[in-house]
Amino acid sequence: MLKTRSGRCIKPNSEYFESISSKKQHKCLVLKIKKILKKQESLRSEEEKDLIINFQDVVKNINLTQTKKSNAQLHQEIVIDEEDILKMKCSELARAIKNSKKCVVYTGAGISTSASIPDYRGPSGLWTMLKKGVKVKIPDFSLVEPTYSHMALLELVNKNIVSHIVSQNCDGLHLRSGLDRTKLSELHGNCFVEFCTQCNSEYIRLFDVTEKTAFRKHLTGRYCSSCPTSQLEDSIIHFGEKLRDGMPYNWQGANNNVNDADLILCLGTSLKVLKHYNCLWPKKKADLYIVNIQWTPKDKMAKLKINGYCDQVLKLVLDELNENSNMCLNVTNYEVKSDPLFEIATELKEYEYNTTNKSLLTKDFISKKNPIETKSESGWFTKCFKKK
Numbered sequence: 001m002l003k004t005r006s007g008r009c010i011k012p013n014s015e016y017f018e019s020i021s022s023k024k025q026h027k028c029l030v031l032k033i034k035k036i037l038k039k040q041e042s043l044r045s046e047e048e049k050d051l052i053i054n055f056q057d058v059v060k061n062i063n064l065t066q067t068k069k070s071n072a073q074l075h076q077e078i079v080i081d082e083e084d085i086l087k088m089k090c091s092e093l094a095r096a097i098k099n100s101k102k103c104v105v106y107t108g109a110g111i112s113t114s115a116s117i118p119d120y121r122g123p124s125g126l127w128t129m130l131k132k133g134v135k136v137k138i139p140d141f142s143l144v145e146p147t148y149s150h151m152a153l154l155e156l157v158n159k160n161i162v163s164h165i166v167s168q169n170c171d172g173l174h175l176r177s178g179l180d181r182t183k184l185s186e187l188h189g190n191c192f193v194e195f196c197t198q199c200n201s202e203y204i205r206l207f208d209v210t211e212k213t214a215f216r217k218h219l220t221g222r223y224c225s226s227c228p229t230s231q232l233e234d235s236i237i238h239f240g241e242k243l244r245d246g247m248p249y250n251w252q253g254a255n256n257n258v259n260d261a262d263l264i265l266c267l268g269t270s271l272k273v274l275k276h277y278n279c280l281w282p283k284k285k286a287d288l289y290i291v292n293i294q295w296t297p298k299d300k301m302a303k304l305k306i307n308g309y310c311d312q313v314l315k316l317v318l319d320e321l322n323e324n325s326n327m328c329l330n331v332t333n334y335e336v337k338s339d340p341l342f343e344i345a346t347e348l349k350e351y352e353y354n355t356t357n358k359s360l361l362t363k364d365f366i367s368k369k370n371p372i373e374t375k376s377e378s379g380w381f382t383k384c385f386k387k388k
């Protein structure tokens, strides 16, 4: 009896040995052809040339695999436009924004990296570092603050220059910037929000509610105050999950705005997930502008791709709008005292204090520039990530 790699016992027969030997032969052939392909044509022997001609399908497969490998490497590369090119592109984007009748913005992890929240595929991203075997420090989400990009977008929405924001971030920073919730669609939920599945009551908290949640495990460990037997659930679409009932938040808002948008601006997103949401890519084509430091699958469709960091690009764009379009845009600094979460949050009852180990957002919170490790893990970021 022989054992396969998985431990399954098999009874060897002539067919088995034939298949093994033909697999081995094929492997040898592929290796041989790979070696020949590396040689200059003029240095190949007649026998080698014959091999290439007779095994075109193998050559084709080798070339295809090689192209895929090089593309994958290219897609990982960080590209930053040189200063003068960046300025020129930002002026072009500013003109497009000024002339657009309806501008919708899609945001991804790249707009939160300057808040010390790692992205996924960037140079210090979670998945990039995991591949290198390096553990990434993840901040407690109540201890970080909205970035310049969040505050700039708030100003653009408040001045009716941007109609709607569709975000795939769960960090809650758009909401905390002061953005009107009707102008925001959070595709994958918000880590400060939990809700009752019986009465649909929503509980916004001053801490990350996803500590105990993970892929297909949404119970947060707290109960609805109106339905005492109903455990609250997080609002997150975890990695690998399909959209849940009632999620994403304000999907209708996104639909209403995207359909007649004439400008779609993508900020800090690889678009690898967003490209699958067909309704975000309407048939009536809007001009597409992309700001990202890596390749995205929509780059070829974009009217303009800006290779730069979101904060820097938005600063240049807003300066341009102020200087050449007299728009009087004033990007305010985030102030924790004015964080809208304090107004809308439901405080924990005394008997619920032990249901979380996460840090609470407090009005005397002092911004820290460096990542702060969580006291406990975030289900949204950490546990699901390990499933990857």
Ligand SMILES: [Zn+2]
Pocket: 196, 197, 198, 199, 200, 201, 224, 225, 226, 227, 230
């Ligand atoms: Zn309820």
